[in-house]
Amino acid sequence: MALATDPEWWRGAVIYQIYPRSFQDSNGDGIGDLLGIARRLPYVASLGVDAVWISPFFTSPMKDFGYDVSDYCDVDPMFGSLADFDCIVETAHALGLRVMIDLVLSHSSDQHPWFVESRASRDNPRADWYVWADPKPDGTPPNNWLSIFGGSAWAWDGGREQYYLHNFLASQPDLNLHCAAVQDALLDVARFWLDRGVDGFRLDTINFYFADKALRDNPPLPPQDRNDNIAPRVNPYNHQLHLYDKNQPENLDFLRRFRAVLDGYGAVALGEVGDAQRDLEILGEYTGGGDKVQMCYAFQFLGNTPLSAAAIAALYAKLGQVAADGWVCWAMSNHDVVRHVTRWHLSPAALRAYLTLLICLRGTVCLYQGEELGLPEAEVPFEALQDPYGIAFWPEFKGRDGCRTPMVWQEQGLHGGFSAAPHTWLPVPPAHLSHAVDAQEHAPEAIIHHYRRAIAFRHANPVLARGALTDMRAEGDVLIFERVAGDVRMFCAINLGDAPAALDLPPGDWLAVGGEINAAHPGTDGRVHLGAWQPCLMLNNKGAG
Numbered sequence: 001m002a003l004a005t006d007p008e009w010w011r012g013a014v015i016y017q018i019y020p021r022s023f024q025d026s027n028g029d030g031i032g033d034l035l036g037i038a039r040r041l042p043y044v045a046s047l048g049v050d051a052v053w054i055s056p057f058f059t060s061p062m063k064d065f066g067y068d069v070s071d072y073c074d075v076d077p078m079f080g081s082l083a084d085f086d087c088i089v090e091t092a093h094a095l096g097l098r099v100m101i102d103l104v105l106s107h108s109s110d111q112h113p114w115f116v117e118s119r120a121s122r123d124n125p126r127a128d129w130y131v132w133a134d135p136k137p138d139g140t141p142p143n144n145w146l147s148i149f150g151g152s153a154w155a156w157d158g159g160r161e162q163y164y165l166h167n168f169l170a171s172q173p174d175l176n177l178h179c180a181a182v183q184d185a186l187l188d189v190a191r192f193w194l195d196r197g198v199d200g201f202r203l204d205t206i207n208f209y210f211a212d213k214a215l216r217d218n219p220p221l222p223p224q225d226r227n228d229n230i231a232p233r234v235n236p237y238n239h240q241l242h243l244y245d246k247n248q249p250e251n252l253d254f255l256r257r258f259r260a261v262l263d264g265y266g267a268v269a270l271g272e273v274g275d276a277q278r279d280l281e282i283l284g285e286y287t288g289g290g291d292k293v294q295m296c297y298a299f300q301f302l303g304n305t306p307l308s309a310a311a312i313a314a315l316y317a318k319l320g321q322v323a324a325d326g327w328v329c330w331a332m333s334n335h336d337v338v339r340h341v342t343r344w345h346l347s348p349a350a351l352r353a354y355l356t357l358l359i360c361l362r363g364t365v366c367l368y369q370g371e372e373l374g375l376p377e378a379e380v381p382f383e384a385l386q387d388p389y390g391i392a393f394w395p396e397f398k399g400r401d402g403c404r405t406p407m408v409w410q411e412q413g414l415h416g417g418f419s420a421a422p423h424t425w426l427p428v429p430p431a432h433l434s435h436a437v438d439a440q441e442h443a444p445e446a447i448i449h450h451y452r453r454a455i456a457f458r459h460a461n462p463v464l465a466r467g468a469l470t471d472m473r474a475e476g477d478v479l480i481f482e483r484v485a486g487d488v489r490m491f492c493a494i495n496l497g498d499a500p501a502a503l504d505l506p507p508g509d510w511l512a513v514g515g516e517i518n519a520a521h522p523g524t525d526g527r528v529h530l531g532a533w534q535p536c537l538m539l540n541n542k543g544a545g
Contacts, residue, residue, distance in 0.1 A: 010268045012465025013050035014365045022406045025419035034084035048455035051098035053202045063171045068109040072189040089197040098199035106208040107172040131165035131174045144217045145245045194265040206271030212244035229299040230276045232397040255292040271296040284323030297329040302337045306344040309474035331366035342377035353533040359458040360492045362469040372451040378405040378429040408436040463488045491538040495530040510538040
């Protein structure tokens with residue numbers, strides 16, 4: 001299958017996130033790898049998705065499981081080789097899948113040669129490649145900035161007798177993008193992978209690239225303004241308004257430079273905006289104007305509070321105000337949060353309804369491996385934890401290992417068919433085995449089939465991928481809106497509650513669609529009667545014709 005040549009394929013696309021450690025082990029060491037991914041790409045293609053996003057596989061000491069990079073242009077031996085990565089690209093493209101990879105540009109590992117050189121002295125060629133600062137006169141850190149992983153964001157280096165900034169682990173020093181040479185080096189990294197055939201990037205922590213040059217203190221954040229969208233409630237990171245340690249205006253010019261590189265290859269970028277107060281505004285700034293990144297995702301759909309009809313209507317109203325010219329990507333699960341079927345205590349019907357919602361909303365969709373199987377969050381005992389974040393805040397916050405356990409392919413296979421090793425890097429929960437791919441393939445009622453049908457429905461109706469979204473409102477638990485593209489109109493109503501609901505269609509000549517994904521149709525009284533967690537999808541006849 002040849003890849004479509006549409007340069008705007010990403011608008012409304014469905015992207016499937018692969019966490020390499022936990023997808024498929026091909027060599028029996030208990031850890032997933034690149035050849036394992038290549039082996040399973042036909043399965044991914046069978047879901048009907050447009051692209052894969054592969055989390056980091058670069059050379060790394062793995063203190064943060066690959067998000068601490070020590071060589072941006074090579075594959076960690078744990079995952080294979082560059083030749084194995086080339087195999088993924090070739091296989092994916094042959095299946096009609098595009099390949100996006102995770103780039104971690106805000107920080108590196110402290111074992112990266114750049115940092116080794118930078119910390120060696122204050123006057124070497126890379127001395128200013130990282131964010132260094134003198135202590136206060138009393139020896140304490142330069143300011144009050146905090147690390148997302150707990151404690152001060154500053155670590156002392158005895159060689160330079162200075163502090164260096166780390167917004168995450170102390171072993172993840174922040175690069176200094178105020179230095180033009182650093183920007184040039186990172187753009188060369190992007191070119192390296194684009195030359196190998198990747199179709200784009202997911203940009204980790206895109207709003208952390210620059211810190212305030214003056215290193216001003218962050219102001220306190222009033223308790224009533226705090227939320228736990230970015231960091232758990234027990235983390236004091238939530239006690240600051242992060243005005244100066246991220247979200248700096250200089251980032252816009254760097255993103256323009258990055259976009260110019262992308263445009264030379266016809267590639268795209270998806271940015272992760274990590275901010276608990278201004279994420280939608282930042283999303284609008286970074287994706288508007290057509291000269292920065294194509295799309296970003298925020299954290300509203302990754303929070304702990306289930307999405308209500310009223311909350312979604314309010315969210316889209318704000319998007320219209322602050323990001324009308326931008327493009328959003330929505331995910332309900334990923335490698336950093338509790339799986340949404342557990343986080344929101346979803347029944348099978350509710351899980352289906354939320355996917356139907358995603359495929360009907362304006363924006364790009366990102367799915368996380370295993371959500372199409374309805375995998376719940378795994379219970380990982382403390383003694384089996386690998387995530388330093390969870391170890392630091394246990395038991396109030398159990399970390400991210402519960403969403404990172406291995407994919408289950410075979411109900412009766414060793415470790416669910418993930419690996420032939422005696423032990424896997426994280427245990428495969430026995431409760432996941434009944435969700436395995438082979439068990440669901442032969443069960444007509446299984447959730448995987450709803451995922452396939454819903455994705456196919458989106459592709460069959462381009463108005464859902466790129467059309468405008470209008471007239472959104474909440475009527476009780478029912479979210480109502482229309483998608484419009486030219487003469488085509490689709491009416492969408494989705495019941496996000498446990499009680500039945502009834503509604504009237506707007507004026508027009510409507511054709512009932514979506515029966516394959518359980519969409520309700522008008523009754524004999526002309527009204528639409530929705531069951532719990534049921535959608536109604538109607539297409540105007542002119543658009544259908």
